[in-house]
Amino acid sequence: MIAGGLLLTTQDAISKWLTDDYHAGEIMVYRGIFMLLPVAIAIWWQRDLASLKPKQPVAVSLRAVFTLITSVFVVLSFTVLPLADALAIIFINPLLVTALSVPLLREAVGWRRWAAVAVGFAGMLLMTRPGEGGMALAILFPLTAALFASLRDITTRRIGTVDSTNCLMFYSTLLTLLGGAVTLPFGTHWPSLADWGLFAAAGIVGGLSHLLTIRAFQIAAAAMISPFKYLSLVWAAGFGYVIWGDVPDAMKVAGAALVVGSGLYILYRETSMARRARVAARETAGRSG
Numbered sequence: 001m002i003a004g005g006l007l008l009t010t011q012d013a014i015s016k017w018l019t020d021d022y023h024a025g026e027i028m029v030y031r032g033i034f035m036l037l038p039v040a041i042a043i044w045w046q047r048d049l050a051s052l053k054p055k056q057p058v059a060v061s062l063r064a065v066f067t068l069i070t071s072v073f074v075v076l077s078f079t080v081l082p083l084a085d086a087l088a089i090i091f092i093n094p095l096l097v098t099a100l101s102v103p104l105l106r107e108a109v110g111w112r113r114w115a116a117v118a119v120g121f122a123g124m125l126l127m128t129r130p131g132e133g134g135m136a137l138a139i140l141f142p143l144t145a146a147l148f149a150s151l152r153d154i155t156t157r158r159i160g161t162v163d164s165t166n167c168l169m170f171y172s173t174l175l176t177l178l179g180g181a182v183t184l185p186f187g188t189h190w191p192s193l194a195d196w197g198l199f200a201a202a203g204i205v206g207g208l209s210h211l212l213t214i215r216a217f218q219i220a221a222a223a224m225i226s227p228f229k230y231l232s233l234v235w236a237a238g239f240g241y242v243i244w245g246d247v248p249d250a251m252k253v254a255g256a257a258l259v260v261g262s263g264l265y266i267l268y269r270e271t272s273m274a275r276r277a278r279v280a281a282r283e284t285a286g287r288s289g
Contacts, residue, residue: 001228004212009235011206012087013243014198016078021195024075025183027202030191032177034203038211039169051164059159060171066152067172068179073145080138082246084236088127088256089142091233094263095120096150104154113269116262123258126251165214173207230260 011031018027043049054060077086095117101107128139156168191199213229233256240246248256 001213001216002231004209004216005229005232006235007205007209007212009083009087009232009239011202011209012074012078012236013083013239014202014205015075016083017243018195018198018202019075019079022191023183023187024072024079025180025186026188027075027199028071028176028180029184030196030199031203031206032173032180034200035173035207036170036177037204038207039166039173042211043166043170046166048164048166051166052170054167054171055162056159059155060163060167061175063152063155063159063168064172064175066148066155068176069148070145070152071176072179073141073148077142077145080141082244082248083240084233084246084248084256085127085252086142087236088233088252088259089124089139090146090149091230091256091259091263092120092124092143093146093149093153094266095259096146097153098266100150100154101157105157110269113266116265116269120259120262123255123262125255126258127255129251169207169210230263233260 015027015031022030043051074086074090077090081089098109098113099117102109159168237246237248240248
C-alpha cells in the first residue's frame with residue numbers, strides 16, 4: 001500500500017509537470033497508452049483473457065464513465081493548485097462515500113460518522129479558505145474529482161467481486177484514453193522524446209500503483225492498510241517542495257489533518273461495525289447449531 005501510494009503520487013507529480021505544455025486530454029491519452037501496459041502484462045501473466053468479459057456491463061461501463069470524469073478533473077486540478085493542496089481536497093473522497101452511501105446504497109450512517117464528515121468538510125474549508133485570491137473557482141476542480149471518485153467507488157462496491165480487477169481496470173483505462181482522444185482535434189502537438197519518457201513513466205507507475213493497491217487489499221485487512229494511503233499527502237508535499245518550492249502554511253496543514261483524521265475515524269467506525277456484525281453472526285449460528 002505504501003509503494004502503491006508513492007507510485008500514484010509520482011504519477012500525479014509527473015502529470016502536474018506536463019500540464020505546463022499539454023492539456024488534460026493529451027495527458028490522459030499519452031499517459032493512458034502506457035497505463036494499459038501493466039494491465040496487459042497482468043492478463044498475460046494470469047493467462048486469463050476471459051476475465052475481460054464484463055458480467056455486469058452496465059455497472060462496469062458506469063464505473064468507467066466515473067473514472068473518466070475523475071481523471072479529467074484531477075488533471076485540471078493540477079493546473080490551478082499546488083500538488084499537495086489538490087490531493088488534500090481530493091482526499092475528502094472517503095467522506096463523500098460515507099455521505100452518498102445513505103441515498104445510493106441505503107446504508108445506515110450514525111451521528112458519529114456524520115460528525116466526522118462535518119469535521120472533514122470543515123478541514124477542507126480551512127485548507128482552501130474559499131473567497132481568498134480566487135480559490136473559490138480553483139477548488140471546484142478537485143471537489144468535482146472527489147465527487148466522481150466517490151461515485152466510482154460506490155459503483156465498485158455495488159459491483160462487488162462479480163467482475164474481475166482486470167476487467168474494471170481495463171475498461172476504465174480504455175475509456176479514459178478514448179475520452180482524452182476526443183479532445184485531440186481541438187489542439188494538440190506531438191510530444192518530444194523526453195516527454196514521451198515522462199508519459200511512459202506516468203502511465204506505467206500509475207498502472208503498477210493500482211495493481212499494488214489491489215494486491216494489498218487481497219492479502220491484508222482493509223483496516224490495517226487503508227490508513228497508509230494518507231501517506232500520499234506526505235509524498236505530495238515532498239514533491240511539491242522539491243520541484244515547485246511549494247510550502248503549505250499552518251492553516252493548510254491543520255485542515256489536511258482534520259480531513260485525514262475524519263477519514264481514519266470513519267474507517268475505524270466501519271471496521272468496528274463490521275467486526276461486531278461478524279461476531280453477532282457467529283453467535284447466532286452457534287445458537288442455531
